[in-house]
Amino acid sequence: MYKELSPHCANRLTSGGQIVNVSTVSKEGVPDVMTAAWNTPFAADEVLVVLDLPHTTTKNILETGKFVVSIPDETKIREINKVGSRHGAETGDKFAWAGITPVETPRLGIRAMPDALAYIECELTDPEVAAKTGVCIGKAVAVRVKEELWDDGRSSFEEGFRRTLHYVTENTYYVGGRILKVPKNHTTM
Numbered sequence: 251m252y253k254e255l256s257p258h259c260a261n262r263l264t265s266g267g268q269i270v271n272v273s274t275v276s277k278e279g280v281p282d283v284m285t286a287a288w289n290t291p292f293a294a295d296e297v298l299v300v301l302d303l304p305h306t307t308t309k310n311i312l313e314t315g316k317f318v319v320s321i322p323d324e325t326k327i328r329e330i331n332k333v334g335s336r337h338g339a340e341t342g343d344k345f346a347w348a349g350i351t352p353v354e355t356p357r358l359g360i361r362a363m364p365d366a367l368a369y370i371e372c373e374l375t376d377p378e379v380a381a382k383t384g385v386c387i388g389k390a391v392a393v394r395v396k397e398e399l400w401d402d403g404r405s406s407f408e409e410g411f412r413r414t415l416h417y418v419t420e421n422t423y424y425v426g427g428r429i430l431k432v433p434k435n436h437t438t439m
């Protein structure tokens with residue numbers, strides 16, 4: 251038996267990726283950060299975030315062509331809800347407004363959320379698509395991950411890494427984080 255859902259529920263089934271924060275800076279130098287549930291890989295070295303056009307983040311990305319995607323763990327719910335609740339255009343420096351001390355990324359020098367699992371510094375690849383749709387595709391120019399949580403052999407987070415948040419709806423997330431290993435020829439259902 252399957253249950254019929256409204257077409258507007260499609261995103262509830264497909265937005266299972268981890269919550270991220272997107273950091274930017276305005277052309278005047280004001281730092282901003284927001285939370286984004288809608289994000290996915292686009293190529294091995296490209297990430298895609300779906301942003302509302304009126305967001306300060308979107309304006310900053312269109313003006314500067316740069317942004318940083320950082321991945322918070324499950325302990326950061328308060329912070330991600332806070333920076334995802336108001337526009338930078340109203341708050342000014344969102345970090346100062348939220349009482350969060352940011353870190354500065356080494357390559358692009360953009361302020362980002364502290365203590366993230368990983369940071370992906372990006373340059374916007376397609377400004378026309380971004381301006382028209384809010385779909386911002388970023389080419390990674392630098393990627394850093396918490397060393398103690400990374401397994402080089404497997405090229406993935408270690409078993410037991412602190413868990414990422416997966417958005418359901420306001421105030422509801424699910425968390426996982428288990429590594430499940432199956433044999434290479436594991437094809438039977």
Ligand SMILES: Cc1cc2nc3c(=O)[nH]c(=O)nc-3n(C[C@H](O)[C@H](O)[C@H](O)COP(=O)(O)O)c2cc1C
Nearest residue numbers: 284285286287288301302305306307334336337338
């Ligand atoms: C859990 C969560 C997930 C969100 N996901 C998205 C998203 O995927 N895309 C988006 O445009 N806004 C999303 N938002 C809303 C923005 O984070 C929010 O509007 C933010 O204040 C925008 O900030 P800015 O105007 O400074 O860029 C989300 C907010 C929360 C709390």
